[in-house]
Amino acid sequence: MSQVVLEKIVKSYGEVDVVHGIDLTVDSKEFVVLVGPSGCGKSTTLRMIAGLEEISGGKLSIGDRMVNDIAPKDRDVAMVFQNYALYPHLNVSENIAFGLRIRKVDKEEIKRSVSEVAEILGLTNYLDRKPADLSGGQRQRVAMGRAIVRHPQVFLFDEPLSNLDAQLRTQMRAEIKRLHARLGVTSIYVTHDQVEAMTLADRIVVMSAGRIEQIGTPMELFMNPVNRFVAGFIGSPPMNQIKATIVAGVDGPEAKISDSVSIPLSRAEGLASATGQSVIVGIRPEDVLLEAAGGEPSVPLEVNLIEPLGSEALIHASVGGEPFVIKTPTHGDIAHLNDIRQFHVNVDRVKVFDEKSGSALYQADQARG
Amino acid sequence: MQNLNLYSRGDKLFVRINIFLLTLFALSTLYPFIYIAAVSFSSGSAVTSGEVIYRPIELTLAAYEYVWNESQFWVSYMNTFIYTIFGTLVSLLIIIPGAYALSRPQLIGRRFFNLFVAFTLWFNAGLIPFFLNMRDLGLLDSYFGIIVGFACNAFNVILLRNFFEGIPQSFEEAARMDGANDFQVLWKVYLPLSKPAIATVALFCIVSRWNGFFWAMILLRDESKIPLQVFLRQTIVSLTNDEEFGSTLLEAAYSYETVTAAIIVASIIPVLFIYPFLQKYFNKGILLGGVKE
Ligand SMILES: Nc1ncnc2c1ncn2[C@@H]1O[C@H](COP(=O)(O)OP(=O)(O)OP(=O)(O)O)[C@@H](O)[C@H]1O
Ligand SMILES: [Mg+2]
Numbered sequence: 001m002s003q004v005v006l007e008k009i010v011k012s013y014g015e016v017d018v019v020h021g022i023d024l025t026v027d028s029k030e031f032v033v034l035v036g037p038s039g040c041g042k043s044t045t046l047r048m049i050a051g052l053e054e055i056s057g058g059k060l061s062i063g064d065r066m067v068n069d070i071a072p073k074d075r076d077v078a079m080v081f082q083n084y085a086l087y088p089h090l091n092v093s094e095n096i097a098f099g100l101r102i103r104k105v106d107k108e109e110i111k112r113s114v115s116e117v118a119e120i121l122g123l124t125n126y127l128d129r130k131p132a133d134l135s136g137g138q139r140q141r142v143a144m145g146r147a148i149v150r151h152p153q154v155f156l157f158d159e160p161l162s163n164l165d166a167q168l169r170t171q172m173r174a175e176i177k178r179l180h181a182r183l184g185v186t187s188i189y190v191t192h193d194q195v196e197a198m199t200l201a202d203r204i205v206v207m208s209a210g211r212i213e214q215i216g217t218p219m220e221l222f223m224n225p226v227n228r229f230v231a232g233f234i235g236s237p238p239m240n241q242i243k244a245t246i247v248a249g250v251d252g253p254e255a256k257i258s259d260s261v262s263i264p265l266s267r268a269e270g271l272a273s274a275t276g277q278s279v280i281v282g283i284r285p286e287d288v289l290l291e292a293a294g295g296e297p298s299v300p301l302e303v304n305l306i307e308p309l310g311s312e313a314l315i316h317a318s319v320g321g322e323p324f325v326i327k328t329p330t331h332g333d334i335a336h337l338n339d340i341r342q343f344h345v346n347v348d349r350v351k352v353f354d355e356k357s358g359s360a361l362y363q364a365d366q367a368r369g
Numbered sequence: 370m371q372n373l374n375l376y377s378r379g380d381k382l383f384v385r386i387n388i389f390l391l392t393l394f395a396l397s398t399l400y401p402f403i404y405i406a407a408v409s410f411s412s413g414s415a416v417t418s419g420e421v422i423y424r425p426i427e428l429t430l431a432a433y434e435y436v437w438n439e440s441q442f443w444v445s446y447m448n449t450f451i452y453t454i455f456g457t458l459v460s461l462l463i464i465i466p467g468a469y470a471l472s473r474p475q476l477i478g479r480r481f482f483n484l485f486v487a488f489t490l491w492f493n494a495g496l497i498p499f500f501l502n503m504r505d506l507g508l509l510d511s512y513f514g515i516i517v518g519f520a521c522n523a524f525n526v527i528l529l530r531n532f533f534e535g536i537p538q539s540f541e542e543a544a545r546m547d548g549a550n551d552f553q554v555l556w557k558v559y560l561p562l563s564k565p566a567i568a569t570v571a572l573f574c575i576v577s578r579w580n581g582f583f584w585a586m587i588l589l590r591d592e593s594k595i596p597l598q599v600f601l602r603q604t605i606v607s608l609t610n611d612e613e614f615g616s617t618l619l620e621a622a623y624s625y626e627t628v629t630a631a632i633i634v635a636s637i638i639p640v641l642f643i644y645p646f647l648q649k650y651f652n653k654g655i656l657l658g659g660v661k662e
Contacts, residue, residue: 052542073548085539089561099547102557146547 002063002153002186003028004049010057011044011210019044020210021058026188031180033189033197035233036207042190043158045207049188050079050156063153078147079156082163084139086131086146093118093127096145103150117145120179137168144176148183157189161196173199194234198222206230228280228358231351237285237314237325243355244281246274255281255352258320261299263345265352265362279361282351285314285327289344296344308334315340402637409433409631413624431622432631442632444593445600449636452515452585452596453578459520460574465567468526469555472533473541483530489523496587503588510591519584522577525570532566533559568650572643579640601632 004026011019019041026032034042047053049060051072060068067075078099086095093114100110118124121141131139140160147155160176161169177200180187191197197204198218206213206221206229214221214230225231231239244255247262253275254262263281289296299319307314313334315326326343352362376384403423408416409432410425420426436442470476471483494502508514536559544554560567582598589595595603608625 050542050546052545072545073550077546079543079546081539081543083537083539085537085543087540087543087558087561098544098557102544102548102553146543150547 003030003061004154004186004188005061006045006049006058007060008058009045009048009055009060011041011048011053012056017056018210019048022207022212024205024212024215026186028186029184031187031189031200031202032205033191033201033203034205034207035191035194035197036213037233038192040207041210042192042207046079046156046158046188046190049154050077051075052079075154076152077154077156078150078152079158080143080147080160082159084131084143084163086139086142088131091128091130092123092134092142092145095131095142096123096149099146099150113149117149120148120182121145136164137172140164140172141175144179148179148185151185153186155185155187157187157191159191160189162191162193169196176200194236198234204234206233208233224360224363225282225351226360228282228353231282231353231360235284237327239282239284239351240319240324241280241282241353242319242322242324244279244352246277246279246352248275255279255350257281257299261297263297263350264347265350274361278355280353280355280358282353283345284349285325287346287349288326288328289346290326290328290340292344296347298342298344300342301340303338303340306334306337313337405630405633408627409634411627412622413627416626417624429622432627435623435628436631436635441592441600442597442635445595445597446635448594449579449596449598450639451512452581453575455512456516456520456578456581457571457574459516460522460525461567461571463521464525464529464570465560466555467521468529469533469559471526471530474538486523486526490527500587509588510594512594514588515581515585518588519581522574525573529563529566529570532563536562564650568647572647575643576640579636597632597636601629601636604632605629 004024006022006024009019009022009024010017022045024032034045036042044053048055049062051067051070055068059066062075062077087098090098096114096117097110100113105113114127115124118127121144123138123141123145126134126138126142131142134142140163143160157176161172164172173196176189180200189196189200201218203215203217204221205215208229213233214226216224218234221230221234225234225239228241232241242257244257244263246265247254247256249262249264251264253265255265256262292298301317301319301324303315303317305316307316308330311330312327313330315328315337317324317326317340328337330337350362351360353360400423404421407421407423407425410428410430411421412427412429412431415421415426467486471479471486473479476482493499503509503514503518506514508518540558540562541554544558549557580598581596582602585596586599586602589599605625608628
């Protein structure tokens, strides 16, 4: 049992609250990722779990112990820092062994654990090197080695990959995933990179301004964002958001984007009463049809810029003066994309949010994963 | 030496002027040593007649023989070693944990304590109150008084504190996560990372102890406890006042100048040995690679 439970966790610095009462249960062996824009309190939350930051309010339990007032060393958690924080005066093997030495583990036992960890992380040939003589990826591995060698109940990661170049990051991401599958240790991982979040997480916690916006599996967040913030945060490029008004249509409510364009919201129970309400229609860049299959409402647009990505291209356009991005397969040719004058809405994928509160009113499609 | 061709004309001139000025500076600090060494090996008459400039004239070891046979010299030499070694150790024992504590952001009342230490840089009680204080504490004429009474130096504390503050906080946090307590964090992480700073502070302590003169003169009456510097002064005073020493021995191989020069040379030698030993700790870049900024 090594679940981590946060109940109404608050952090304030003097008068300023930076974390406003977070409730979160991380199950045993689960991999949970905290994402959110810079300054939203991800690191602060993680550091409270680590014990490096005092908890101003609420209750934190690890396993079945309440740990609010327990020192970091007695919480049985290990942390990988963004800057690695490897001890420069110690070589790789001593860095990994540091925690065990402090805990007065038997010498033979330490030796065995270190070589086992070095084996897992591919560090066997570097054990005698100082951190200064390692590449970024190797340092990152040593930092992980230092965490896993102690067999803690919980791993905490604070943006461990943000100092690596893109290629190495992809590689290490896979490695972290593999390690988690192998060791099965409860993990809490902070990042502001949503690709990392989507690929690593069992569940993602989206935070903003010290609050949790939504908790769910990557696909739940992608398919059913509960508000505009999550809709804009998860998915790349972000979901397009267009102003509209709910009107009564022939088959039920419709979202009227302009005088000539309305999107039918066929499955919108409860929206009927919302007629006249100002809303935001959310359309993902990839949920747009360039050729009508039959009957989809079409929206006129003006193409500003084409960004080829290879197999796909991004069309930066404007719809009624507002920016709008479309992601479409190129089939090897992008010249024709400049001639696009309109797109068709895949009505099965449309989201509708209340303009004022930003919360979702309508999700055309439900998550399947 | 770097390849001068890599510099522009203006830079070359700058480099040359620098070298010239630094050489001048080095010579001006070196010359007194050379002079004193030359005097100590010269005959008394040569020194008195002003012949000695940079090399010994009428080479003799007479001054050293005189010093060698002076038992008080050996007693005070020994004392200087005692004050230096134990004084430095006690200082480090107080300064290192003190500076570390003052460098921690989580220290309650940190601003107050820092101010408290810095305050003593500008204000102190002054000679008489300090003397009376030491007297009332029974610390006159005592090794303990000299060693402990001057163990804590605010400048060194601040120097080391600033160095500790410059070490990224994440080393402490990593060590805490690894299970270290405050002392282990200090001993196993911060100390090894601070060798250059600690070597600097240790050198300051050693040199100030070795050259320590004023307070030893004020606080010590007992001849058996005075350090070399005080003995040196006594020698100068007594020999200059000693008419006979100067005049009747006009033909003698030593004079009070050569004797004091010999004592000075003897007192400089150990310090010359310490610096190269500490030099290896003055290497930069020890933090390199541990954290990525
Ligand atoms: N010691 C402090 N005193 C006051 N405010 C602080 C302190 N430390 C952090 N904060 C504030 O707390 C908020 C959350 O900081 P935190 O480091 O948790 O953000 P983050 O989500 O990790 O951001 P990033 O992605 O940039 O790392 C920030 O607005 C920050 O300014
Ligand atoms: Mg952060």
